[in-house]
Amino acid sequence: MRRWIGWAAHLYPASWRARYGAEFDALLDDANVRWRDLADVLRGAFIMQTTSWKSYTKAAVAAGIACAILALAGSFLIPNRYESRAVMRISPQSPPSDSTPGAGDEDLRQRLRQMEMNILGRRALVSLIQEPELDLYREERRRMTIEDVAEKMRTHDIRIRLYGARTGQPGAMAFVISFDYPDRYKARQVVRELVGRFAEMNLVLAQKAGSGGKLQLLESADLPEAPIPPSHIGFMTAGLGAGLLLGLLATLIWRRPKWTRPNSNQAQ
């Protein structure tokens, strides 16, 4: 029996063993230990293991690793997304009189912003989403309002960015229109649609202002072959961070009653 209990005593945390191990062994040698003392020592070891700071750190690390693994596994379950893109070039109707690089850029940028505001406006996107041949975001539309879906499309999935300042043509500016979506055919179709809307909008603005810029398609919307790889490392890191935080928080809450107990006793 003494041997079994001695073995059970090794289940206490190492730090506890270092502090109390020798005297605990002396007690076991002196006391007439019984079978039920084995259960008592096992229970004591369990309590010490679950209430030492080291075990809390271990628990937090374990929670972090578990969450990192879950997040990594979850990242593989995320449906593939495909990005289609087209490149357009906008240039003034007549070459700028000032041939210094960058001259007239602000005008073009402003024109681009104006077109973008109209094309990516909520109403325009709602109509694009609801076009029968596209019928985008079917799942999202079940749980979100169409306006929210349009907002998500504008802020997350459609990207319009400058494609290098210079395009080989003086005063011209190239820009990329891209859209990512789980269906690669639809992704391409949306980019084609956006390209068409940019062309239409350029004409409208040109008629309004009296002098339009030239808008050319440099690269038509491609059919993406490979999906955009999700950032597995990013997911894993976020999972690790969240797990550590949750683990620490949980252990702090767990530890709290022990800290407060002496005060509550003294108050009695």
Place this chain on the structure above:
Amino acid sequence: MTDPTLLVLASLADGDKHGYAMMEDIQRFAAVRLGPGTLYGAITRLEERGWIRPVNTEDRRQPYRITGAGREHLEEQVASLDRVLRIAAKRLKHA
């Protein structure tokens, strides 16, 4: 009264004792046998709270001494228990 920390404090109230001596003493005055795990769980908590402290010794058997704060805590607990017992006794009389 079976709270192991109070039993240990009560045992140390009349002098320093090591683990086995506490176990024997508690069994004698409270008729409660604390298992080794329970006893050392109580000793660990009491030492963490500063209510007992180890006494220097060369022996493997480590004696402990109740501190001022420990004695104060024990007095408060005894007063509280005493109040409860007196009320309980009075109510039993009138029942």
